[in-house]
Amino acid sequence: xxxxxxxxxxxxxxxxxxxREKRAVRMSEEVLDAACDLAFAEGxxxxxxxxxxxxxxxxxxxxxAVSRCADLSRKTRKPVQYRMTTNGTLxxxxxLALALRENIEIGLSFDGTAQDIARHYADGRGTxxxxxxxxxxxxxxxxxxYAMMTIAxxxxxxxxxxxxYLYQLGFRRITMxxxxxxxxxxxxxxLALLMQQLREIAAFWSACILQGDAFYFSPLDAKIRECxxxxxxxxxxxxxxxxxxxxxxxxIYACTQFIGDADYCLGDVFRGxxxxxxxxxxxxxxxxxxxxxxxxxxxxxxxxxxxxRLETGDERRVSPMQCxxxxxxxxxxxxxxxxxxxxxxxxxxKRYQ
Amino acid sequence: xxxxxxxxxxxxxxxxxLAAAASAAVLTGCGTAGEVAxxxxxxxxxxxxxxxxxxxxxxxxxxxxxxTELILDGDMVVETERPPQVxxxxxxxxxxxxxxxxxxxxxVCPAYQNENESARLRGLMDADRLIxxxxxxxxxxxxxxxxxxLPEMDLQAALLDKDAxxxxxxxxxxxxxxxxxxxxxxxxxxxxxxxAIRDWGANAKVRxxxxxxxxxxxDINKYGEMTEExxxxxxxxxxxxxx
Numbered sequence: 001x002x003x004x005x006x007x008x009x010x011x012x013x014x015x016x017x018x019x020r021e022k023r024a025v026r027m028s029e030e031v032l033d034a035a036c037d038l039a040f041a042e043g044x045x046x047x048x049x050x051x052x053x054x055x056x057x058x059x060x061x062x063x064x065a066v067s068r069c070a071d072l073s074r075k076t077r078k079p080v081q082y083r084m085t086t087n088g089t090l091x092x093x094x095x096l097a098l099a100l101r102e103n104i105e106i107g108l109s110f111d112g113t114a115q116d117i118a119r120h121y122a123d124g125r126g127t128x129x130x131x132x133x134x135x136x137x138x139x140x141x142x143x144x145x146y147a148m149m150t151i152a153x154x155x156x157x158x159x160x161x162x163x164x165y166l167y168q169l170g171f172r173r174i175t176m177x178x179x180x181x182x183x184x185x186x187x188x189x190x191l192a193l194l195m196q197q198l199r200e201i202a203a204f205w206s207a208c209i210l211q212g213d214a215f216y217f218s219p220l221d222a223k224i225r226e227c228x229x230x231x232x233x234x235x236x237x238x239x240x241x242x243x244x245x246x247x248x249x250x251x252i253y254a255c256t257q258f259i260g261d262a263d264y265c266l267g268d269v270f271r272g273x274x275x276x277x278x279x280x281x282x283x284x285x286x287x288x289x290x291x292x293x294x295x296x297x298x299x300x301x302x303x304x305x306x307x308x309r310l311e312t313g314d315e316r317r318v319s320p321m322q323c324x325x326x327x328x329x330x331x332x333x334x335x336x337x338x339x340x341x342x343x344x345x346x347x348x349x350k351r352y353q
Numbered sequence: 354x355x356x357x358x359x360x361x362x363x364x365x366x367x368x369x370x371l372a373a374a375a376s377a378a379v380l381t382g383c384g385t386a387g388e389v390a391x392x393x394x395x396x397x398x399x400x401x402x403x404x405x406x407x408x409x410x411x412x413x414x415x416x417x418x419x420x421t422e423l424i425l426d427g428d429m430v431v432e433t434e435r436p437p438q439v440x441x442x443x444x445x446x447x448x449x450x451x452x453x454x455x456x457x458x459x460x461v462c463p464a465y466q467n468e469n470e471s472a473r474l475r476g477l478m479d480a481d482r483l484i485x486x487x488x489x490x491x492x493x494x495x496x497x498x499x500x501x502x503l504p505e506m507d508l509q510a511a512l513l514d515k516d517a518x519x520x521x522x523x524x525x526x527x528x529x530x531x532x533x534x535x536x537x538x539x540x541x542x543x544x545x546x547x548x549a550i551r552d553w554g555a556n557a558k559v560r561x562x563x564x565x566x567x568x569x570x571x572d573i574n575k576y577g578e579m580t581e582e583x584x585x586x587x588x589x590x591x592x593x594x595x596x
Contacts, residue, residue, distance in 0.1 A: 187354065188354055224367070227368045228372075291358060295358075295359045295360060295361050323354075323356040323357060337365060338365055338366045341366060341370060342366070349371060352371065
């Protein structure tokens with residue numbers, strides 16, 4: 001079973017778009033141990049994603065989890081996988097050695113040259129100067145790690161520059177999503193600016209692929225792949241199934257966006273999962289009414305309950321920003337893919353087959 | 354910015370071209386090495402809707418051990434490119450769901466990077482129709498009946514001491530999370546449990562300390578969409594074995 005462990009609600013940063021409340025609340029050792037045990041109790045493997053707040057504020061808990069899971073893995077003969085999303089500011093050689101030894105795959109929240117626009121320390125200082133060195137150290141240990149960009153409207157104009165910067169730094173797997181939620185405000189002009197930047201990124205991405213580079217950029221690659229395979233991002237929402245968050249008090253929720261909502265609490269680490277509630281979630285009709293007749297529905301994230309909730313407060317309601325972005329992105333990704341296919345059909349086929 | 358449902362969607366050139374290439378590969382006989390042979394009952398109209406053709410010859414040069422990909426919270430990650438290989442660090446990961454799928458084939462969700470997780474989700478969504486099919490066949494799937502979790506192929510461990518008469522597991526027979534197809538794993542696991550291999554999956558009697566159970570394994574690839582007829586057929590096959 002996969003869990004996202006919210007080891008702490010504290011964070012040493014205060015990003016302009018972050019919607020999470022920061023509090024000095026940490027997971028107890030008792031909750032952590034029970035979460036590890038439960039992860040091994042069902043399924044053929046266990047997975048833990050260390051998350052927060054900032055998880056590296058609680059590296060002692062990470063070490064404890066890894067140690068306990070090693071025992072559990074030996075006893076149950078089930079493999080275990082670790083990941084961690086971090087702002088990176090607290091990465092050091094000691095932790096990178098642990099990550100290397102225990103195979104903790106790290107995703108670095110890093111907005112590239114746009115970093116200082118929205119990602120600040122709690123006291124307001126920028127983090128770019130610190131993070132570049134941390135990113136280089138991480139890439140030395142995990143060359144395949146993800147850089148995870150979140151683009152706020154005020155940083156839209158730096159998106160392309162940021163992607164190229166991250167690429168030149170050594171990242172070959174870059175995810176990017178617009179910042180959503182009540183702390184940001186997109187409008188027509190900032191969205192148009194973002195799409196213009198994405199067109200520039202698409203040209204850069206194509207050039208990289210044509211020269212044989214394995215460069216993965218999530219907004220383009222995901223849309224193209226989904227079109228080829230016929231898979232639906234609508235199915236992507238793993239609400240209550242694939243990976244569930246565990247809060248510091250041990251409660252298990254359907255998704256991080258639903259933490260604190262009793263309707264989406266699926267149990268706790270001591271008593272286990274409420275299977276009936278899980279089934280109820282699985283049966284839910286996730287498609288928003290506004291999207292039912294849309295021809296792009298199979299390729300859009302409209303039924304991601306977590307995103308909808310973040311944007312509109314309603315699991316089954318999309319926002320104008322989400323709809324506009326998805327429509328524009330699909331058109332842009334298809335155009336880029338068509339050009340790439342025309343230029344190098346075999347290389348394209350190899351990449352996506 | 355506005356919410357603007359689209360009346361039509363263009364099929365991009367690249368998608369059409371790759372689909373055509375895949376069809377040509379099948380017509381020439383490529384890609385059929387892993388065809389799943391179904392024993393038991395003859396084909397039904399439901400079974401005929403989908404031809405299960407897979408090409409899942411394991412690539413022994415690469416590990417397939419980490420298909421239940423944990424995702425990084427804070428983003429939805431869809432892996433497309435293999436990560437660069439770094440000696441001594443992270444083994445490359447292959448994902449069979451990344452392969453191009455034939456049109457008409459039952460779709461699994463690549464984003465899950467775990468076909469059985471997707472299969473289970475799809476199965477649970479169809480559970481109501483399966484329950485209705487059982488009721489039509491004269492048997493109620495009572496609350497004590499268990500819907501099994503994921504591909505818990507160690508049946509005795511999975512079913513041990515469960516207080517239930519019928520247990521249901523939805524799976525994807527063509528998934529190869531274990532380095533071999535789930536169909537193969539399932540058949541091996543069922544050996545010794547008097548299994549009946551069906552054109553929708555399999556059912557078996559399983560005994561443990563509590564008593565005798567009927568375990569039902571429904572392959573989502575074999576019924577496509579759970580129709581009323583498919584549900585009733587499954588129910589009839591299984592209830593034959595219910596005392």
